[in-house]
Amino acid sequence: MKMKNYVLKTLAYNKQVRIFFLENTDMIKEICNHGNISKSLKTALGKTVSIATLLSGTLKGNQRVSIKINASNRNYKLFADVDSMGNIRGYINDALLNTPLDNKNKLSVEELIGDKGYIQVLKDLGMHSIFTGTTDMPYGNIVDDFSYYFKQSEQTDSFFSVNMVYDGNGEIALCRGIMAQLLPGAPSILIDTIKEIISENQTILGESENFKEIPYLLFRDIEVVEQFPVQFLCGCSKEVFYPMLYSLNKEELVEAYKSEKPMEIVCNVCGKKYSFSSQEIKGLVQ
Template sequence: MENYIIKTLAYNKQVRVLFVDNTNMVKEICNKDNMNKLLKSTLGKTVSIACLISGILKRQQRISLKVNTSHPKSKIFADTDSMGNIRGYLSDHLLNSPLNGKRHVTIEQLIGNKGYIQVIKDLGMNSIFTGITDMPYGNIENDFSHYFNQSEQTPTYIKLNIIFDKNNDIILSRGIFVQLLPGASIHLMDQVKQIISENQFVLTNAESIEIVKERLLHLFEDSMFMESGAVQFLCGCSKEMFYGMLFSLSKEDLLDSVQKSNQIETVCNICGGKYYFSPLEIRNMLKSY
């Protein structure tokens, strides 16, 4: 299992503890030529949180995450369903921002003092919930913990770790998600935080899922393994989705492609998938232009 999530309960079923190793997924999503270390880290953390949240969803539920920076056009997106299908991407403005070419800019500086989190939860049966909170920490992981504490009144702690090599390529991505269940003492959260702080190796050592599961069960009192499962990058794009993009071109440009027998190439800005439209397909499309 290349990317996986482990679900456990601890402290006599009072605490939910989820662990994710999504290294290969984050590499696939973030290791692109047009992203510097700052953007890779920002997107990687948001994707990791989506992976962890997938572990608390049920049936057909979906959650979409949006990190809004102080600049209204610079945003980070991620979404997930209960099956662990994950997407994540940056707005074009953020990819083309001057910050993308600068070194020594922090995530806090990127988010700025007016950043906020927006969470859209699709619970099924036409039930949509939207929550919005500010970002007082400017580091994403603590800000999403803040979201759960404020918007959903659920004490939550998230700890993420993304490791880069000397070429600023991601080589490890892991995270832990802790929530107190109804009736649990708030003091349990302090114990869990202390244990995680003293056992950082869980987030830094590249080990097999079986070893990680064993380590997790030994960290917290009364730990109980619930299940493990896969998380995977799934864009969901298709050629049909790009027909609308062709209609954004002028009729003259489309006619020119037909007359010159040139195909048109479209590229998904989420997964990089390429879709081609032949002169015949363009000609048929022009009939309804």
Template structure:
């Protein structure tokens, strides 16, 4: 089954709902990062939170989610585009403590319960929109819920989950966000809270083969939902040799000269996809010439 996100409204426009299946997207990111199981869950949850949020954007709009907790995983960074392209990285991919008291991967422990979740949205304005909130649990879904309520003043419920195979590969990954829109009735809120409370973990639903549409109808009731749009979500990194070359140019002539004289070349690895880019002396000399022309 392909990864995709679906958007809907419900209860005659009182509610907005978005759900996604992102198993292949998360699997690819975790494979490239070399994450251990709990780090896979933390990275995957953050990627899906970013992808759900980016699905609300348009055109070439994009955003960056940054979770900076006090846990051993360090910083989690996710870039997500309105197109569905998403990538992510963690500072320390090799963390996976014992299961928590519920017998589940202890994401809160590796993320930490102190720190910040911040979002920077590039929506074509002169300055990007930036919002930041404290981490409230480290479980990530709760933290996105808190972000929506406090930074964007939109009461929301966010669920994101990742199941990992015994061989440490990703088995299933999915997520949803349910948002109350202005004018939502108290009876509607009560009904949604009841349904969410009775819904199994989102990752289990994806493992069972439930589609994003079925997840939404399960949360809100088929008779209440109107589907609007479906889009793919996928892992994609925007790095390239040209981009890396431009980054080297920005270091300035002195740094480039050192690469030539001391190392006779340069090699760098993208933090998001782990692709390696090499520059031989003649390539660095061309970059040096360009850097000097910009002085």
């Protein structure tokens, strides 16, 4: 079976740099296209999820990474989390998803984030070892802000690129990403060289039909060391949403039970709907 969403892990420049190439068009369509999400929100969520997916290539064992993007308006947040198996989730919180922003489709990501946004990253390294990092977002475009995050929080020279292309109807047609990180001992000037090469060859990233050829088209000294699949996995279930019903006050539950109408809860992450019958609600009341 052909792999649709995957990461190519490579080493370049005499193995001084690791460069990951991500093809995740189908996955980003699946994550971003449920519900009525504006183009600006699709772009912000697609970039956040793509970066989280690239980071999955750095994880081992049962490690995982959770990302939270906080806009200047502290009610507006985007989330993504990923594990070492390449299982990805990403979603927008209710306040941002349902906000009546004027001309949401015309907003840029920078306007959406504002000038006081910040990134929070939580790494679960296993064995009760948790690393957390927080930096501001001086660029406001999410992608360059993650390069800044790694430089400031983890002292690692990094470069990210996410290329999202839309069709004439405003739907996602393509999504690809690149992450480059210097390995210990590599000269810092290499990251600027890589950034320049990628920035000058965006056409290759967007138009090349054979994704696996891209590393060789961009760099001479490069070796593909691994290819691994990535996939959207929400992990929701009906049982997960019972606590949400418990959080309602008893009067609401009694009214729902007496009306003999089911209550429906929609998962923010995947859009799946779960229905609770009046008898199930009665069990909660009792």
